[in-house]
């Protein structure tokens with residue numbers, strides 16, 4: 556931390572990824588004094604897997620004065636049916652982006668002197684009008700802690716200990732490949748479409764093009780982003796797949812560059828089940844990664860002067876294409892609530908909770924419903 560922090564903060568945000576930056580930018584734009592603390596010592600980075608663009612995120616980026624989001628577009632949806640070899644195309648425009656592009660846009664809209672890397676926040680105590688936080692060797696008071704510490708949220712575990720992380724019964728394999736590394740005919744198969752595949756034996760896969768590095772959205776510089784949902788019923792297989800190449804059992808996902816040989820062999824042994832373009836794409840992916848699909852629905856989002864946002868609150872299935880949009884919606888609503896309105900600070904927070912819990916529960920249920928159809932027909936993400 557280059558500059559000493561004030562002894563009392565108005566609002567501290569724990570977690571500097573998408574939800575933390577959505578909260579930081581939205582609260583700052585509402586005129587509130589906010590600092591974001593990210594545990595990672597280095598700027599967060601990833602090659603940026605795909606995210607379907609939703610209006611809530613664009614609204615937030617617009618409201619906080621972020622630079623334009625790098626996006627790709629398609630004009631249609633295409634279904635490759637592996638068992639019959641059929642291909643069906645329907646017109647349906649859609650926009651896509653990447654995690655990296657969203658992070659870059661949000662990060663450039665939030666001042667450096669309020670974004671603190673290498674700072675893990677812990678809660679020392681809570682009182683009626685604030686929290687005492689531990690940041691390294693410092694203790695800092697704040698009026699409000701916004702916990703945006705992600706899917707494995709330590710704040711959620713501490714404040715809502717009964718919350719269950721429920722495995723949905725299937726794992727998503729994901730991959731991102733530079734289009735320049737692929738045969739042009741294969742890129743053509745996927746260009747300008749949101750492509751789905753019904754593999755032999757069920758499940759489903761999808762693919763769309765996303766921006767490459769920086770704002771690279773021109774043909775030749777984009778990336779192909781694919782996801783393949785594969786049912787994995789037994790615990791022993793799931794444990795083996797989630798064990799990374801160093802032998803560590805990951806909780807929910809294994810990032811790029813870290814999957815173990817068992818997971819790689821499991822994937823490659825099944826590619827014949829896919830329609831030909833998907834099979835070629837999966838085989839050509841140098842660094843696939845995996846995400847176990849889970850549902851998380853805590854009992855609440857406000858615990859005195861701590862509120863949970865983004866994946867630290869509800870975790871919804873990727874089929875909803877709503878995780879980043881939900882983080883943005885949580886943040887915009889919180890900023891609106893704290894800027895003013897009826898009632899005192901705490902009753903406004905509770906009103907925010909009532910609204911956002913309803914949104915979170917609805918999205919969890921929607922994801923479960925889409926997941927139940929997953930092995931029969933295509934879904935959104």
Ligand SMILES: Cc1cc2nc3c(=O)[nH]c(=O)nc-3n(C[C@H](O)[C@H](O)[C@H](O)COP(=O)(O)OP(=O)(O)OC[C@H]3O[C@@H](n4cnc5c(N)ncnc54)[C@H](O)[C@@H]3O)c2cc1C
Pocket residue numbers: 569570571572573574575592593594595599600601603604605606653654655674675676677703704705706709864865866867878879882
């Ligand atoms: C590097 C990275 C790459 C990702 N890439 C993709 C992707 O390509 N596609 C996709 O769909 N989703 C991706 N995600 C997940 C995606 O960001 C989330 O599902 C969604 O956007 C909501 O994010 P979140 O901010 O709630 O949680 P997360 O993105 O999980 O962020 C939580 C953050 O909190 C930090 N943190 C945890 N505990 C503390 C603490 N005590 N104090 C301070 N900081 C703490 C973590 O280091 C992390 O940066 C990625 C996440 C990360 C961190």
